[in-house]
Amino acid sequence: MKYDSVKNIFARFISGRPFLRKIFYFILDLMFLRTWHVKKEIKKLYNHNKKLNILDAGMGFGQYTYFLSKLFPNSNILAVDIKEDQVNECKNFFQKNGSNNVTVKPENLLKINYREQFDFIISVDVMEHIEDDVTVFRNFATALKSGGKLLVNTPSDLGGSDVHSEEDTSFIEEHARDGYNKNEIISKLKGVGLEVIKFKYTYGFWGQLSWRLGIKYPILMVGASKIFLFLLPFYYFLTLWLVLALMVIDVQIDNKKGAGILLIAEKR
DSSP states (O other): OOHHHHHHHHHHHHHOOOOHHHHHHHHHHOOOOHHHHHHHHHHHHSOOOOOOOOOOOSSSSSHHHHHHHHHHHEEEEEEESSSSSHHHHHHHHHHHOOTTEEEEEEEETTTTOOOOOOOEEEEEEEEGGGSSHHHHHHHHHHEEEEEEEEEEEEEEEGGGOOOOHHHHSSSSSSSSSSSSSSSHHHHHHHHTEEEEEEEEEEEEEHHHHHHHHIIIIIHHHHHHHHHHHHHHHHHHHHHHHHHHHHHHHHSSSOOSSSSSSEEEEEOO
C-alpha cells in the first residue's frame, strides 16, 4: 500500500460526512508539516480582515480552502481541482457548512483562462503532478492582478518524494517529477512574469525524520499487514510527541536544504 491508496481510503470514509471531514482536516493540519509551513506564511502575507479574491489551484481534499475561508471571511475563494469526485465532495461539504465565500468547480489548470482576477493563488503539492508546468505557471501569471501573489509548495530535488538517488523510486505514485531544483523553478516563474520574493526549504533533516516516523513508516506497516491498523494507536502513543517536536524544529529553523520547497512569487 502506498500514499495514494491510503488517500483513497480516507476519501471514501469521509464522503458525505461533514463532521468527519472536519476531524480529517484537523488530523491533516496536525500531522503534515507542509501545512504548518503554508499556514505560517499565509498568516504573514495578509491581514485576516483584508478582502481578497483567492484561487486554491488544485484543492484536493479542500483543507486549505477551509482554512482560507475561516482566515479571510471577507474574501471570495474559488477552489478548483481536476478530479470531479473530489470537487463534488468538497462542493457538498462547503454548502452544508455554510461557507458562502467559497465556490468549488472542476478545472484543468492547463486550460484555466482567468485574466487579472485574483489577488492570491495558492498551489500546494500540485505542480509535481503536472508535466507541462510552464503552461500552468503562465496561466497563474495571467490570472493574477498586478501585485498579486502566488504561493507554491512542492517537493525539491534534494530528497523530495523521498527520492535521494537515481536508484530510488517515489513513495507517491502520481508524480510527474520527483522534485524541483531551486534555480529551475525560479527561472520558470521568471519566464512567465513572476518574481520570486521568498524561497525557503522545508522538510530539512528534522522535518524528513518527522515525516518518516509520522507518515511513511505507518503507511508501510499497514501496507504490509492490516493487523497494524490495530497497532497504530499504540505506535502513535509512543511516537507522536517526538514527531510533533521534530516538526516544530523544522518550522522554526532556517533549513539550508530540504526535501520541500515553499516559495512566494509576485506579479510585477
